[in-house]
Amino acid sequence: MVSRGQLAWIAWAAVGVMISVTLAGCGGGGAASTNEILIGHYGSMTGSEATFGVSTDNGIKLAVKERNAAGGVKGKQIKLKTYDDQGKAQEAVTVVTRLIQQDKAAAILGEVASSRSLAGGPVCQRLGVPMISPSSTNPDVTAIGDMVSRVCFIDPFQGYVGAKFAFENLKLKKGAVLFNRAQAYSSGLKDNFNEAFKKLGGEVVEEQAYGDGDNDFSAQLTAIREKDPEFIYIPGYYTEVVNIAQQARARDIKVPLIGGDGWDSDKLANAKDALQGCYFSNHYSHQDTRPEVQEFVKKYQAEYGAVPDGLAALGYDSARLLFDAMDRAASLSGKDLAKAINETKDFAGVTGKISMDENRNARKDAVILEVKDGVPSFVTSIAPE
Amino acid sequence: MTQLLQTLVDGLTVGSLYALIALGYTMVYGILRFINFAHSDIFALGTHMTITIAAVLGVKAADAAVPAWYIGPAVLVLSMLSCGALGFVIERLAYRPLRNAPRLNVLITAIGVSLFLQNVGQLPMFFGPYPRAIPKLTPDVVLGTLADVNFRLVDAAVIGTAVMLMLALQYLVHSTRLGLAMRAVSFSHRNAALMGINVDRVISITFVIGSMLAAAAGFLYAVRYEGQAKQTADAMWVMLGLKAFVAAVVGGIGNLRGAMLGGLIIGLIEFFGVGYLSSNYRDAYVFAILIVVLLFKPEGILGRATMEKV
Numbered sequence: 001m002v003s004r005g006q007l008a009w010i011a012w013a014a015v016g017v018m019i020s021v022t023l024a025g026c027g028g029g030g031a032a033s034t035n036e037i038l039i040g041h042y043g044s045m046t047g048s049e050a051t052f053g054v055s056t057d058n059g060i061k062l063a064v065k066e067r068n069a070a071g072g073v074k075g076k077q078i079k080l081k082t083y084d085d086q087g088k089a090q091e092a093v094t095v096v097t098r099l100i101q102q103d104k105a106a107a108i109l110g111e112v113a114s115s116r117s118l119a120g121g122p123v124c125q126r127l128g129v130p131m132i133s134p135s136s137t138n139p140d141v142t143a144i145g146d147m148v149s150r151v152c153f154i155d156p157f158q159g160y161v162g163a164k165f166a167f168e169n170l171k172l173k174k175g176a177v178l179f180n181r182a183q184a185y186s187s188g189l190k191d192n193f194n195e196a197f198k199k200l201g202g203e204v205v206e207e208q209a210y211g212d213g214d215n216d217f218s219a220q221l222t223a224i225r226e227k228d229p230e231f232i233y234i235p236g237y238y239t240e241v242v243n244i245a246q247q248a249r250a251r252d253i254k255v256p257l258i259g260g261d262g263w264d265s266d267k268l269a270n271a272k273d274a275l276q277g278c279y280f281s282n283h284y285s286h287q288d289t290r291p292e293v294q295e296f297v298k299k300y301q302a303e304y305g306a307v308p309d310g311l312a313a314l315g316y317d318s319a320r321l322l323f324d325a326m327d328r329a330a331s332l333s334g335k336d337l338a339k340a341i342n343e344t345k346d347f348a349g350v351t352g353k354i355s356m357d358e359n360r361n362a363r364k365d366a367v368i369l370e371v372k373d374g375v376p377s378f379v380t381s382i383a384p385e
Numbered sequence: 386m387t388q389l390l391q392t393l394v395d396g397l398t399v400g401s402l403y404a405l406i407a408l409g410y411t412m413v414y415g416i417l418r419f420i421n422f423a424h425s426d427i428f429a430l431g432t433h434m435t436i437t438i439a440a441v442l443g444v445k446a447a448d449a450a451v452p453a454w455y456i457g458p459a460v461l462v463l464s465m466l467s468c469g470a471l472g473f474v475i476e477r478l479a480y481r482p483l484r485n486a487p488r489l490n491v492l493i494t495a496i497g498v499s500l501f502l503q504n505v506g507q508l509p510m511f512f513g514p515y516p517r518a519i520p521k522l523t524p525d526v527v528l529g530t531l532a533d534v535n536f537r538l539v540d541a542a543v544i545g546t547a548v549m550l551m552l553a554l555q556y557l558v559h560s561t562r563l564g565l566a567m568r569a570v571s572f573s574h575r576n577a578a579l580m581g582i583n584v585d586r587v588i589s590i591t592f593v594i595g596s597m598l599a600a601a602a603g604f605l606y607a608v609r610y611e612g613q614a615k616q617t618a619d620a621m622w623v624m625l626g627l628k629a630f631v632a633a634v635v636g637g638i639g640n641l642r643g644a645m646l647g648g649l650i651i652g653l654i655e656f657f658g659v660g661y662l663s664s665n666y667r668d669a670y671v672f673a674i675l676i677v678v679l680l681f682k683p684e685g686i687l688g689r690a691t692m693e694k695v
Binding site for chain 2: 046047048050051086181208209210211212213214215216218219220222223225226239242243245246247250251252267270271
């Protein structure tokens with residue numbers, strides 16, 4: 001038998017062993033070996049917005065695989081490490097810090113949601129590691145600093161695209177807006193849309209908001225119905241759009257719903273009747289006949305057995321643009337790499353030609369997709385003003 | 386007029402959901418004097434069980450056809466039974482060993498159980514970490530139209546089921562020997578035990594009934610919100626649970642009728658606030674009411690009027 005005193009000592013010894021093992025784990029497992037370059041990706045691999053993270057990660061993985069098959073970058077193989085932030089901003093800060101400080105990633109790719117890029121970006125800026133956001137469209141994201149850039153267009157343009165399509169193509173003059181007040185993406189895009197739509201001569205007759213945890217939109221929809229709009233602009237994520245559409249149709253609101261790239265998910269099929277004939281602006285269409293697009297769609301389908309959505313295409317582009325910048329950079333230090341990324345000119349991406357402007361944003365065309373039987377199909381493309 | 390009527394219908398429907406969940410909080414509080422934080426997770430599991438059981442019975446989310454009329458009630462009963470069993474196990478394993486521990490320990494355990502259920506529910510072998518599509522369980526029938534407002538079968542089913550369950554509970558508590566035992570235990574564990582009541586069994590049954598009501602609310606949630614249900618660890622379940630808890634406090638915690646009344650009040654205030662004031666402060670309306678009630682009548686609206694506590 002061991003006495004109480006002995007037991008306490010054994011317990012302390014066990015704690016000591018655990019601490020030393022943990023410390024050893026940090027030191028040994030962290031740094032990438034010399035013939036590998038580690039890049040990190042953080043995204044919502046699980047949670048409500050899981051298709052965002054999973055699609056992006058698939059796109060990035062495809063790009064890494066191709067590049068490694070072609071010999072890697074500067075003679076070294078690329079190693080990708082993906083962490084799940086569960087769709088939570090505070091989790092994004094944790095995993096980005098871990099990727100940089102523990103895993104010693106040379107560059108970071110992520111996030112899709114602007115709210116989470118706004119959480120992870122400052123960490124990259126402070127620690128001096130470049131971050132490329134594949135698809136965060138809120139303007140504030142790249143305003144974080146010179147370490148943060150993106151390969152997609154920004155919301156002032158996307159709001160303009162939505163307004164122009166509704167006003168000129170659909171000839172609708174009276175719109176209502178339903179947005180997520182808790183998300184940088186949604187409330188920013190709402191402002192941009194309102195501004196553009198009024199400038200074109202349209203009228204926003206009602207503006208209603210919802211929050212992150214909301215699942216019931218009937219009160220907002222009832223208020224919107226009172227004003228009898230010709231369409232409802234919903235700059236939200238597919239998670240809510242699916243339920244909003246169901247509830248709108250149950251309240252006899254038959255007008256088209258129009259949204260932004262946050263709609264892009266195969267989960268739209270969960271409300272395929274309710275979303276029939278609705279539109280959203282996006283970064284690319286898999287039906288685009290450009291050879292870059294068709295080649296990418298073919299490779300992606302061979303790899304994953306699914307049609308790539310816009311987020312997969314942007315993930316693919318962000319990784320390839322990063323490798324291109326690594327080729328051009330004098331060294332892989334954060335400063336040199338960021339400089340090379342920010343100097344990118346006319347990079348031929350799947351989602352269009354990417355040139356970084358002085359604010360590290362890409363300037364590209366947007367496409368309008370129509371939901372048909374739950375699947376988005378190409379309608380038209382709209383160029384920057 | 387249209388908006389008024391529509392808001393009224395929506396507020397009552399959602400309010401009766403809150404009431405069903407609030408009953409579980411209030412019953413456990415009445416008997417054990419602690420807030421069962423895991424209750425909102427039972428509600429979330431109720432929704433997910435509904436989807437799973439419906440799939441087992443052959444109703445898939447992708448189906449356009451409405452299933453036979455008896456499928457809905459069958460799914461309701463099965464998901465209530467499974468969540469009731471879960472409630473029994475939780476009480477037996479997590480709360481009973483702490484029967485004589487300080488109340489704070491039980492409270493912290495409840496938070497632990499809540500996190501456990503949220504995250505285990507997310508495992509791929511259970512419900513997975515993704516939103517799941519909810520199948521159609523009731524036909525899209527419009528019962529009547531008044532001032533441009535459609536009264537749909539779905540709303541009637543939600544309100545009707547909730548009212549029926551609440552009446553059944555009322556009967557159970559006030560007109561059966563078991564109910565008498567529950568009321569006795571809520572007054573004093575020791576005295577009830579001296580009168581020959583098996584206190585542990587009564588507490589077990591209380592948990593099972595509370596969990597069954599939460600499961601019923603979960604089922605009704607799935608009926609009302611066809612579309613998709615978020616994964617069990619999503620914050621929305623906690624928020625819905627929190628509003629139901631506010632309903633229980635507003636009505637007078639520990640009081641059954643108070644929980645029903647509180648649920649309806651919270652539902653109506655939330656919907657009229659969003660519809661007529663601003664949708665920016667949705668949750669704020671609910672919690673503002675809580676503050677007002679706690680300031681002026683801390684025991685809740687029906688807290689003292691009726692002395693019976695369950």
